[in-house]
Amino acid sequence: MGLRILSEQERQKKIDDKYSAIIAQLNGVSKKFISSNAPSLEDINLEVYQEDFLSILGSSGCGKTTLLKMMCGLIKPTSGKINWPTSNFQNSVENPANLSFVFQEPNLLPWMNVYDNIKLPLKIYKENSYKADEEIYDIINLVGLKGFEEYYPRQLSGGMSMRVSIARALVTQPKVLLMDEPFSALDETRRFDLSQEILKIKKQKKLTVIYVTHSIYESVFLSNRIYVMQSNPGKVFEEFDFSNQEKLENYRFTPQFFEQTKIVSDSLKRAQNDQ
């Protein structure tokens, strides 16, 4: 069975079946900006299940970033509810340790070296123990930054900076990782390498990832579920699920990958025509 669009009934059934595994649930979330012309969102309903790699796919300006920032409490929704049943997080940053955010740009603090940048979240939590120090080095090794601890952001390439950014997100041992087009500024090869590493880390750490992107290939390659968005106002257009599908070795070059890319690509095209 290949990739398929979920109907409303199927979606409801799935929510009932997997209710205990729901990490985050958005009910009729809307956002209207009064003073700026940032894209608005309308009636977003979506679920995130445990250990999902969920992609939110849409063209530029459909409010993907806004959606992600609402999920972590940086932006408050105008109406609707965002629930994180497994934590006490509700429309605000109350239990931040469970959740980390990787920004579109590396967003490193230029006045701190790599080590201090990665340590920053722990410093904010006032964790300064020896154990914390060990964890930082574990993470540094995990993302392949060994030997770069003393470097300052201005000395790093784009790919390296992104690794630091990912390390900083992982250092708090989050359960959920929110990523906002993290690799969009990188070249093709780097982007692929980092994507694979993210998959590896996700598996190893049993992470749930919510990934915002405008790249069809990236979303199909990485995720098991995809929400296709349409813009003006931003809302969910279609939902895809291929969780129960084995991804083959060299998945990127299989006919299966191309077939799925085409399906998602068609959906995105329909979303754009349907405005």
Added chain:
Amino acid sequence: MINKKLHSLLVIVLLFAIWEFAFHLFDLKWYLLPPPSMIFVSISNNAFLLFLSLLTTLKIAILALGLSVIISSSFAIIFYFSKFIEKSMTPITVILQVTPIIAIAPLISIWVDDSEVATLICAFLVAFFPLLANTIAGLKSTEKNHLELVRLYGASKIQILRYVVIPNASPYFLSGLKISSGLALIGAIVGEFVIGPISGHSGLAYRIIESGYQLDIPKMFGAVFLISLSGIILFNIVRLISYLVLRKWHSSYQQID
């Protein structure tokens, strides 16, 4: 780097040589434009007097600079947190800034008995505003992304200041400090000119007035020369601080290979 320094020193030496040479060649009057040799002789003859004056003036300038650092940073941080206070204080700061110090100095000398304190106030008033304006600009220029990052981890206001806002403002603050270091010296000199000799040991401005009375033009040049020297000292202290704080991360110290 050493070559560069040697180069600029050579230019100064050359300039003095031309001056000296021109003096003898065109037979200029020493009481109008004394040659460098005469100025240096005068400085060494009055070394003790001039040196103590130099210390007085430098002390006033450095104290004024220190005061403006403390007060302008606290003001800037208060303004950063409260738009209301900033809005209500801005007219006062602007009025004080646009009124020439030379116009306020007589008033200050009437209000404050001690001439040292009065001069210090003059120097402080001149040095304060560029530093305040630059620091506020620096605090406000914090990137939204950086703020979101620390807010995401639930940072307190103090933590936000410490990890993001203040480091971000430091280059602005330091370039304000460069401007203020020169202005503090100007304030110290102008203040003494208007207010009169500084109690204790008078500063370099009074040495200029004194030499004028005595028609000792080489000594006058000597005093001017020492004022420039103290300006250079102050500027370089600030430059060193700036280098130490920013060299590792700021793009202005980026090494281009």
